[in-house]
Amino acid sequence: MSIRLITSLFVIAFWILQPLVSPAAQILVPMDVAQKDHLKAYGIAFWVLQKEQEVDWLLNYRGGSFAFRQAEPVEKELLARGVSYQVLSDAAYQEIISQIAHPDANMDVMKLEKVPKIAVYSPPMAEFGEDAVTLVLTYAEIPYELVFDEEVLEQKLLNFDWLHLHHEDFTGQYGRSIGRRRGRDKFLAEQQEAQRLVVKYGYDKVSQMKHGVAMRIKEFVAGGGFMFAMCSATDTYDIALAAEGVDIVDELYDGDGIDPDAQQKLDFTKTFAFHNFVISQNGYDRGFSSIDNQRWERGIDEENDFFSLFTFSAKWDPIPTMLTQNHSKTIKGFMGQTTAFKKEQVKPEVNIMGELQAANEVRYMNGTVGKGTWTFYGGHDPEAYQARGSHYPTDLSLYPNSPGYRLILNNILFPAAKKKKPKT
Template sequence: MRLRSVFALAAAFVVCVVTTPLAAAQDLLIPMDDQQENHLKAYGAVYAALQDGRTVDWLLNHRGGAFLAEASDAVRQELQVRGVTFTPVSAGRASKIIAEVEADGSNKSVVPLEKAPEIAVYAPDGAVPWDDAVRLALEYAEVPHDVIYDEEVLNGDLASYDWLHLHHEDFTGQFGKFIRYRNEPWYIQKQNRAEAAAEEFGFRKVSQLKLAVAERLKQYVAQGGFLFSMCSGTETFDIALAAHQTDIVPEEYDGDPVDPNALDQLDFSNTLAFRDFTPNLNAREYEHSTIDVGPPPPEMRDPSLDYFTLFEFSAKWDPVPSMLTQNHVATVKGFVGQATAFNEDVLKEDVVVLGEAPDRPQVRYIHGTHGQGTFTFYSGHDPEDYQHFVGDPPTDLSLHPKSPGYRLILNNILFPAAKKKKQKT
């Protein structure tokens, strides 16, 4: 598929009318509003079309962020097999849709998606007693991806990927502050592997290994990579970068005490999204820092009252935030995690807030740039499991095919496929 001009589409329509009694479908409209039966599978179908060398138009702010794809047998079959709702449209109808979306004064825009990004997830091989929402989304949508970890990052494999997700991770070297699980087999396995990797790469402590990994990831973004993270991966990434000149890790985790001047030696110029935060230096407290506002006490948690609102951006003036917030609803159910919500007071000035709780300073979804690349941080652990506990079974996304919270994840995997357009001036 390709982005045609209105005039070219109109001309094609005239030819079809003259030569055939009934204009054949030229495109397939994939609605992403309430009419779509499987929003999540739709992303996988679009990704498959891009893999086949086709171009798909993303109609920002039109019918929930609809897609317009070529009416080929291959694309049609992908949509049918995946159970994705679509409508064949003639060239004339397609021209009207394009004209409506691109009309002056509309809050919409057409963005061509041209190349399927190479995707990787930074995650450990060994079993851990929690799943990861991004991997669940990719697997359900049938989007191919690689799993890499510290070894691949430090060996220079990041250059092979356009988009990278940071799994539920602790880049500070405190093993998620899960000290209460220190005798569990999975914790011991994770600790042993991390310590072995640190030794292999010449680091004395796991915190030094993780800092080196974080620095490589930051360099990956600066060189044009697209970084996405959720839950603790968001918060601990910047904590590790801020503490690159000091030791904030309690003795219980690394065998030596915290630097007595640690808080004075934090370097916020080295972080991506957050500044002026305070790391939690207590080994037995679950919270990592003041970046995370944190969930309310258990007795006050009511999922029906916890939600956040997506900001509406002009697709013509702000195409990137628009792509990242495409959805069929304006409000999304809240969900907790090790990093449940970001403290608005510690956001850097150039960070764009994409979604926040309407009645309190809790930011849930942010985006920013660094060098030639971008980062997007999404708080919480699982959009369809309000309080996901250690050991809980993975979410079955076949029960949530229209999940607005999971849609935000999948917006991010298509974002790198977009052809850059000159912004309106």
């Protein structure tokens, strides 16, 4: 057979088979155990949104995988960040979509359409490594801006879609004992800054100024914002809301005593998540109220400290489904100034997403206020059973598949699924 005939046959065969070969058109980023770096995968999804391209969040499909159009720059970025991915033909991807769309499949496709603008509420004196959210945002290469009391009181939150509350004390007691352990110089600097804002904005004392901040945050959420809080920012925030107009601060922190009727004057209708709690009136107490399930009350040691995520209907309950996407339904517990929430103190309308039944405690939950959504997550650092502090920050390159940190990043992407709303 001549070379010319062989070449002709090859060309004919190529054109006959060509219609059967579909060009690769989709990238799938699996989020099950096949993924090398779950945390950086969220950063890739954010990066694609920044390029004004849609991202499909495949809820309950392979751990909550991401998919988007194939492009050479995207593949280069995936390789540079060490994120596992697959290239699929359009036909293969449509088969996945059909599988997800089946009425009996507890899966759905959530379109991510916009880049959320992220703010982290953190004191100017805070050091990098003190907060799990800033750690994971930095590791995932997701941009954010820092704000604190002055920016909140100046209504700067209107420039953002998503707000994280650093483990702050909204009652005006400087984190109580934990505040003093930071070091006298730092503690005095926090007091001076707080007092400066008290004078600037016409408040009588720090607890009133902090309540003003809490109210501005509540307005942000009610107007359509997304708020995420961990550790002591969860319970102290609700305590501040319930104590509007009531002095609950020991004289150690503001020079005068607690209102003797403070407990009876609390208004639980004003809170996001908690009710029927009893505040601690001892200024030396590390805990703030009966909300937190204290270590000596839990009866759980580190070896048995795991909480379980709930499974929700992807087609009917998209919000909690998005917030619980994970490759593991069992999450290692971790401590904090506020570690866990006693179940009886959680309002019945709150959506519980993670709990430890053996201790009758809630670890992860969310709800709505007005047009917005909030999430509370107990504990300080998902990969440090006891907080190590800023001198020994968690190295997330050692925990690229952390299920506990994934819960934080689910919340980061959540606003991307919402249509942009006008700010008023």
